[in-house]
Amino acid sequence: MFRNSITGLDGLFKDGDIPKGSVILVTGIEGALKTSFIFNMFSNHIADTGEHGLYASLEETKESHLRNMESLGIRKSDLLHIFDYEDMRSESKNEELDIVKVTEDMIDFYREKYDNLTFFALDSLNAFYSISTGVNLRKNMYHFFTRLRDKDLTSFLILETCSPDKYVFVSSADHVEHPEYFLADGIIELGVIEAKENVKRYIQIRKMRGANHSMEKHQIMVGKDGISILGSVY
C-alpha cells in the first residue's frame, strides 16, 4: 500500500490507495520535493513489501542523486534500482537517442531480471521531452502511457511546472500541449505557499482514478528521517 509508505500520506485518502498499474503524474515547481517524495515513498514501500522498484533519472547522475537523498535522511534500499541516462547521453554524443525505446527496453530488462519489479519512476518528463527528437512525442504519449500500464507497473512521472497557471487548463489547446494531464490516472501536486512571514511546502492529490481522496493541500516537511505529511495547510 503506497498510502502507508510516507508518514501522513494516508490522511490524503478517504479510502483506497494509489491503484496498482496506474500512471501517476507528480507535478510541481522546482524545490517542491517531487524527487525526494517519490524516492522516499519507494524506499519505504520496498521496506514494507520486498518488491523491486526502478528509478530512471534523466536529470542527475546516480551518485549525485544518492548524495542528495542521503542529505535528506533518505536511504536507498538494495531493491531500488537507479538508471541514469548520463553515460548514454555523453557517450552517444550528438547521435539521436530514441528515448522512448531506450526507456522501454530498460524497463523490460529490469522486469526480466527481477520478477517482482512492480513500480517505476521517471525523473523527469521535461528532460524526457527535451532529449527526444520526435516532433510528435507529446502526441505519442498516449502509446507510452498505455505501454507502461501494459507492463503492469505502477508508474510515477515527474513533471516540473513553471508556475501555478500551468496546472489550470483554460482552453482545449492546453490539452494538446500537455496531454499527460488527462492521460494520467492520477495527479499529485507538490508546491509552495508563501504567506507574509513564512513559506510552506504542500502536497495535494488533484486526481486519482479509483480512489476516494481529499482535495485539500497538506503541509509536507523534511525531517532527519525523511519526508512526512502533516495536516491541512490552512
Next chain:
Amino acid sequence: MSSSVIERLDRESKNIENVKIVLEIEPPKLNSHQLKENIIKSHLEIIVLSMLAEISISGYDLIKEIFARYNVFLSQGTVYSLLYCLKDEGIIRAEFAKGDMRTKRYSATQEGKQIIEKRIDEFIEAEEYILNSIKNRRSIF
C-alpha cells in the same frame, strides 16, 4: 533505429581503433539472422562478461563491438542496464577513460574475473550438453 544510424555503426565498427579484439574464429554463417539475434539476446550477460574479462570498454563501444562480431544491434536501454546491474553486483567496475571525463570504461574486477570464469565454464558445460544431446538425437534419424 534508423538505417542511417545502422550504416554509421557498420562503418564505425569496421574501424574501431580503441578496441583491440581479434576474432580468431569466423562467426558461423547462420541461415536465420533472427535465430542468431535471439541467441545473442538470451545469452547477452555471458557474452558481455566474456568480453569484459578481456578488455576495458565503454557502453557505447560495447554495442558497436557486439554489432561488429555478431551483426546484431542492441538497444542502449538493454546494454547500459546490464552494465549497471553487473556493476552493482561488484563483477565489473567503471572508470573514466584517460583524458576523457565523459566516457566510462567498464572492466572486470579482480573478484569479478573469478566469477566470470566460473560462469563461462558452467555455460559452456550446459551448452555442450544440450548441443551434444541434439546432435546425438539427429544421428538416430
